[in-house]
Amino acid sequence: MIVRIMSRLDAVLAAVADPTRRAIVDRLARGPARVTDIAGPLPMSLAAVSKHIRVLESAGLVRRSRQGREHRLRLHAAPLRAVAAWTHRYERYWTQRLERLEAFFADRRKS
Amino acid sequence: MIVRIMSRLDAVLAAVADPTRRAIVDRLARGPARVTDIAGPLPMSLAAVSKHIRVLESAGLVRRSRQGREHRLRLHAAPLRAVAAWTHRYERYWTQRLERLEAFFADRRKS
Numbered sequence: 001m002i003v004r005i006m007s008r009l010d011a012v013l014a015a016v017a018d019p020t021r022r023a024i025v026d027r028l029a030r031g032p033a034r035v036t037d038i039a040g041p042l043p044m045s046l047a048a049v050s051k052h053i054r055v056l057e058s059a060g061l062v063r064r065s066r067q068g069r070e071h072r073l074r075l076h077a078a079p080l081r082a083v084a085a086w087t088h089r090y091e092r093y094w095t096q097r098l099e100r101l102e103a104f105f106a107d108r109r110k111s
Numbered sequence: 112m113i114v115r116i117m118s119r120l121d122a123v124l125a126a127v128a129d130p131t132r133r134a135i136v137d138r139l140a141r142g143p144a145r146v147t148d149i150a151g152p153l154p155m156s157l158a159a160v161s162k163h164i165r166v167l168e169s170a171g172l173v174r175r176s177r178q179g180r181e182h183r184l185r186l187h188a189a190p191l192r193a194v195a196a197w198t199h200r201y202e203r204y205w206t207q208r209l210e211r212l213e214a215f216f217a218d219r220r221k222s
Binding site: 007010013014016017018019022025029075077078080081083084086087088089090091093094 | 118121124125127128129130133136140186188189191192194195197198199200201202204205
């Protein structure tokens with residue numbers, strides 16, 4: 001079970017490591033869309049956009065449904081929860097660092 | 112500036128998309144370590160581990176210092192903050208989904 005969760009986390013992180021795929025996630029957060037709607041503003045071929053969408057589908061971040069000949073895509077944000085949970089484990093490490101910085105400047109103000 | 116932040120985010124996400132690199136981040140969260148300390152429990156060559164460490168260094172997640180002939184590594188968790196911030200933007204999408212599920216089961220209990 002842990003192995004399965006970890007490999008899903010690998011796929012989700014790798015999927016969103018690409019700025020085009022993050023732009024697609026962002027677009028779908030505003031509502032469902034067709035592949036052509038998504039491809040419109042992107043500076044690349046429809047084939048390249050389709051490939052990015054397939055990576056997001058494999059990672060479980062995008063769901064596809066058919067309405068006649070049209071494919072509609074919608075965001076499935078749930079897998080991002082695992083990413084948030086993973087980063088949350090390290091939150092105190094960057095917070096500690098900020099606290100040390102604050103303490104440093106507080107000391108300087110006193111002296 | 113935004114371009115720079117985005118490309119750093121790409122590198123951080125790609126770096127932690129690998130389970131070995133997440134294991135290294137996890138090890139360094141428990142305190143600084145030498146490359147050999149990190150390599151010890153990992154089922155791969157020292158060269159392979161060094162390569163993973165270099166990816167983490169390039170992403171700004173690991174800092175290296177020299178003490179004589181020894182290289183000491185420590186976690187620099189700050190770049191993970193950008194990952195947390197990015198996932199945070201989608202938090203309401205998975206929360207909404209949970210709320211819809213709760214509403215669904217609440218309705219079923221009523222009927």
